[in-house]
Amino acid sequence: MxxxxxxxxxxxxxxxxxxxxxxxxxxxxxxxxxxxxxxxxxxxxxxxxxxxxxxxxxxxxxxxxxxxxxxxxxxGRGCGPLLLTASKDQSPSHLTGKRVAVPSERSTAYLLFRLWAADMVPGGVGEIVVMPFHEIMPAVRDGEIDAGLVIHEARFTYQEFHLNMLVDLGNWWEEDTQLPxxxxxxxxxxxxxxxxxxxxxxxxxxxxxxxxxxxxxxxxxxxxxxxxxxxxxxxxxxxxxxxxxxxxxxxxxxxxxxxxxxxxxxxxxxxxxxxxxxx
Missing domain, CATH: 3.40.190.10 (Periplasmic binding protein-like II)
Structure with a gap:
């Protein structure tokens, strides 16, 4: 099979x-x-x-x-995707009109991000760029992308790229819904x-x-x-x-x-x- x-x-x-x-x-x-x-x-x-x-x-x-x-x-809980930036500005409004990399437009990570952004980013984000998830953190670090949505083991390694977590979308979802x-x-x-x-x-x-x-x-x-x-x-x-x-x-x-x-x-x-x- x-x-x-x-x-x-x-x-x-x-x-x-x-x-x-x-x-x-x-x-x-x-x-x-x-x-x-x-x-x-x-x-x-x-x-x-x-x-x-x-x-x-x-x-x-x-x-x-x-x-x-x-x-x-x-x-589960405590295992959601992260939205990362290289900027020290950690306010959601920083993303208004900005380019954001995502690993897929048919992913839970993407849905959580868009639901969060609809509530938290005035005027909405700008261009969505789909790229393989292992390329996202280097692209954010190098300034090719303004923010990146990461999943999997990137939760444990993003600090190695000198990136900052803007929001843990899993925590946001759990606080908003009380659901996994x-x-x-x-x-x-x-x-x-x-x-x-x-x-x-x-x-x-x-x-x-x-x-x-x-x-x-x-x-x-x-x-x-x-x-x-x-x-x-x-x-x-x-x-x-x-x-x-x-x-x-x-x-x-x-x-x-x-x-x-x-x-x-x-x-x-x-x-x-x-x-x-x-x-």
């Missing part, structure tokens, strides 16, 4: 056992390692594997064909057995927690030059109870984010009941 997820430590940690045949009743998996900005568009275009990791922000584009799997993804942050979702084509997929993904998560050393080599093989310490911090932050079970709080967070984004015209409006169909 074909599956696509990112090479980031949280994904390789979660899927290590399933990929390596350590879980009973898991079909042999053919893995494509792809950043979420690619899988977001693959799923929307009906391309790519039948099981994929995408951003929750991309769900409105794919729910007719794919079901949300209630485990294996990334959703929906980041990455696992989806499966609706022709597949969602219950079976949920079962073996959840078993892979539980195996990873019970045997944390088993996946170290696999994680570091794909960790994009991260140190073991940063990779572990990444896993500790993004793999949590919501990874094993989205639950009612997780579902409420997804519905709130996508409902608000739809009302702002940031994503297509859709029937929220599709989030639960097939679960």
């Amino acid at each position: 074909e599956i696509a997820f990112s090479p980031c430590p949280n994904d390789t940690f979660v899927f290590h056992a399933a990929v390596h045949g350590l879980i009973p009743n898991v079909p042999k998996l053919d893995v494509t390692y792809a950043d979420i900005d690619k899988t977001n568009y693959w799923a929307a275009e009906g391309k790519g594997p039948a099981i994929q990791k995408i951003s929750y922000a991309a769900l409105p584009y794919v729910l007719e064909e794919y079901a949300l799997i209630p485990c294996g993804g990334a959703l 942050i929906p980041l990455g979702a696992i989806i499966a084509h609706r022709s597949l057995n969602k219950e079976e997929i949920t079962s073996w993904i959840r078993a892979s998560v539980e195996y990873a927690w019970a045997n944390p050393e088993a996946s170290v080599d696999y994680v570091m093989q794909h960790a994009q030059e991260l140190s073991p310490e940063v990779a572990k911090s990444h896993i500790d932050l993004y793999v949590n109870s919501f990874t094993a079970d989205l639950g009612e709080d997780g579902m409420a967070a997804v519905a709130s984010l996508l409902g608000r984004a739809g009302a702002e015209g940031l994503v297509p409006e859709f029937d929220l009941s599709l989030l639960r169909i097939g679960l």
Whole structure:
């Protein structure tokens, strides 16, 4: 069975056992390692594997064909994207009319940023520039971009680029809604057995927690030059109870984010009941 997820430590940690045949009743998996900005568009275009990791922000584009799997993804607290600048001016109004780099326009990070900016930046920001997330911090440091929206391990490394955090958008979201942050979702084509997929993904998560050393080599093989310490911090932050079970709080967070984004015209409006169909 074909599956696509990112090479980031949280994904390789979660899927290590399933990929390596350590879980009973898991079909042999053919893995494509792809950043979420690619899988977001693959799923929307009906391309790519039948099981994929995408951003929750991309769900409105794919729910007719794919079901949300209630485990294996990334959703939590204290793990949101950061908005960084090289400027010492830390007032939101500093961004009025400015160029901002984002890793994808179909990402939770982007939705959080646009919802925050609508409330906090007078007159709105200027040009939005999409670039690979690993290029954003150097571009902000070098003055090519006025501000950058960063995700993943950049939370732990942005100080190395002498950048300043203008806002932690995860903290803003949690204070505003009292809900966790929906980041990455696992989806499966609706022709597949969602219950079976949920079962073996959840078993892979539980195996990873019970045997944390088993996946170290696999994680570091794909960790994009991260140190073991940063990779572990990444896993500790993004793999949590919501990874094993989205639950009612997780579902409420997804519905709130996508409902608000739809009302702002940031994503297509859709029937929220599709989030639960097939679960």
